[in-house]
Amino acid sequence: MTSIFAVMYPFLLLIQWHRSSARFMEAALSQILDACKLAKELEGSLLFQVDVASDAHYLLGSCEEIVGAFNRAIQGLYTLQNQSSCSVQMLLMSACEGTGNPLCAGMPAQRSLEIQPAVTEFAGGSSYVYSAASSAQRGGRCLVQKSSKKRKEGTLVKLVPAHPNMENAPDDGYTWKKYGQKVILNSRFQRSYYHCTHKNHYGCKGKKKVQRLDDDPSTLEVTYCGAHTCRTSPTPIMIPNELMPSAVSNSKNGENNMQTVAPETTLIQLRNWFNRDSSNRYIEQMQGGRDIDYSVAEFADAMFNSGSSSSTLDVIFTQSQGKLQALDPFF
DNA sequence: TTCATTTGACCCAG
DNA sequence: CTGGGTCAAATGAA
Structure with missing residues (x-):
């Protein structure tokens, strides 16, 4: 038995x-x-x-x-x-x-079992996730691949319908900054390179390439590489202990003055933190004597804005850099 | 004046 | 050596 x-x-x-x-x-x-x-x-x-x-x-x-x-x-x-x-x-x-x-007995010692990615159909486009498996093993549709260079692992390729009069890919919910454009060998159309708008301020690794397909100019091939860390960071954010409800019990020895918080509570923590007054109650007193008194909407707009200007973000980040270093693992 | 885009030069993997 | 990816100065729009 x-x-x-x-x-x-x-x-x-x-x-x-x-x-x-x-x-x-x-x-x-x-x-x-x-x-x-x-x-x-x-x-x-x-x-x-x-x-x-x-x-x-x-x-x-x-x-x-x-x-x-x-x-x-x-x-x-x-x-x-x-x-x-x-x-x-x-x-x-x-x-x-x-x-x-x-x-x-016959189980190999160091081979991991790869879960093959499925070809997923999205509304308005198809997407493919490349894994470490070779392209020959990949099932599903054959992708446009003129380059002899190997596709990077972890990239996501989406075929999206292109607006006839627009060069840009449709809005995908992130904000992008174009940093380059290149003529690609044997391609009629140039390839554009974008990185996340929050690359500099937030160290976001999100990047994408956009290229119109030769055989179907009404379709754009959008290749995403690098995960966004600006919007849904899985990394726990560090909040100073004195701002945590459990501050008293945890700050006895003066060491390790940070606590991690679950992402879902981060917004609330940030909102409370940025609205504390000079006696550490809901309005942050800064070194230069100016108070930070941004609304939640302003802060959210600065963090995730769909607009082009980053001036608000600049102000927030430069004025409260010391605090944000504690918050942001990328600083 | 600021910020996004363009574009030529450079870097580096294959 | 070649070509894709990135950088940074120049340019243009708001």
Whole structure:
């Protein structure tokens, strides 16, 4: 009986892993749908109820509710991503360890099991995620690839319909700064290079290349490489202990004056922090004697704005650099 | 004056 | 050596 269990244990573990992944995905999808529904409700209210548009309290509450729902989905997906990146085979190997399972005997020592990416269809375009697997092994459609250079691992290629009179790719929710354009060998159209607008201030690694397809000029091939760290940073943000509710209990010895906070609580922490007064209560007194008294909207606009100007961001970042160094791992 | 874009030069992997 | 990617000065728009 014990030996049967020893043989079956790794497979039970694998089944368990798949079930738990499915549950996480289901929960994340449910959260995304909830958030979309809330956003739709807010949109409806803004369009058809004039009084709502001027009710800051209601708007703030709605926005926080929507952001909260998306954040919960993000957390679920991060968990799922971490599970995927942990090799299933490693899981099995650790399960096999010491069980004497004969089925584990032929298991290679250092090969991780790669999860092949699926070709995903998006509204308005298709996308492909390149993994370490060779392109020959990749199923699905053949991608335009004139270059002899290897595609970088972790890049996402999207084919998006191009506006006939516009050179730029459609808005994808991020703000980009063009830093180069090149003639590509054997291509009729030039390739444009963009990096995230927040590259300098926030160390965001997001980049993309945009190129019109030779055989279909109405389609743009957008290649994303580098993850955005400006919008949904998975990195816990460091908040000084004295601003945390648990400050008293944690700051006894004066060492390690920082605490990490979960991303979903960051906005609230930041809002409280930037609105403290000179006695450390909700308006930050700066070195030059000027108070920082930015509204949440201004700060959010500076961080994630869709506009071109970064002047507000400059002011915030230069004036409060000392504080932000503590907040931002990229400083 | 500021900021985004353009463009030629440079770097470096293949 | 070649070509893709990046840098930074020049340019133009607001």
